[in-house]
Amino acid sequence: MRAPPDPLAATRTWVKTFVVARDVCPFAGREVARDTVRYVAVPADDPEAALLALFDECRHLDETPDVETTLLVLTEGLEAFDDYLDLLEIAETLLADQGFDGTFQLASFHPDYVFADAEPDDPANFTNRSPYPMWHLLREAGLERALEHHPDPEGIPARNVEAMRALGFEALAEALARLRG
Template sequence: MNSSLEPLRQSQAWVERFVVALDVCPFARRETERDSIRYVPVDASDVEHLLLTLIEECRHLDASPQTETTLLVLIAGAEDFAHYLDCLDLGETLLEQQGYEGTYQLASFHPDYVFGGTAPDDPANYTNRSPWPMLHILREASIERALAHFPRPERIPERNVALMRKLGIESLAARLDDLKRS
């Protein structure tokens, strides 16, 4: 297989075998079954290129209602978590500046994700750990529709944290490592 496709293949496997299999996002199964998730590789070494790609993908989503969401898979240039967070902040600011606030929002995933106020080895961080750094472009209208039909959506993060802590750091690290080797 072409090595440039590895990050996309591993990211798709993570969505299917981690996010959907563990029901981390109760809305992801439907979109994987519909094949409505777009995976786009981006070299984030050039932050301007990353931001241009982000806006191009928003425009793609504007023109393609059959595509529910896009995962920008950052194949280079975002390995450092602090730098990744800077890119995320720039992306969110750009969405606002381009008039996409209220239309799209970004969810963030990174192999070294650490929530503020948690230790790096807290299993709860695995709710946002992925094999590759990613910016996930979500349609806000879809989120609102899904949450309106989901009982007690505020419990989703609580449930995920409890699940990650039950699975434990060793098990979760092994799952992520397996996805990177598959």
């Protein structure tokens, strides 16, 4: 019997072989090379504990300027995309309520991510699909600096959608499934 995959190892592999290798986020490669990405496993079967972990990471980033961003890998409890979206909404509201608006931004990823205006089998959804549900906590100041140096930041989403559709749903789904073992 095979051991279950390590969620953090699978996420690191996804970042390197998908996000960076396919230039889905043109800023990720620099941070991976600089080792300024923090990976944290967070069981989300207790939503309150998952939210507390998010705020622990906000404090960690406040106290650790050499870490640019954190990927909180939600290892269990949010397998259903709708449950994930419900807790994401609460997390975003609490970030604003706690005064982190303008300091941190929360990007969202899920194995079954579907954009509101997309069909589930649209390859474009893979821009936000990941091996595990996760919250990507970004420093807004770092993101703004990166965007200032990109020749076409507004074109990134359309370029990514085009690239995902060129790869096709089957190939993307197989690659993501391999990361989960």
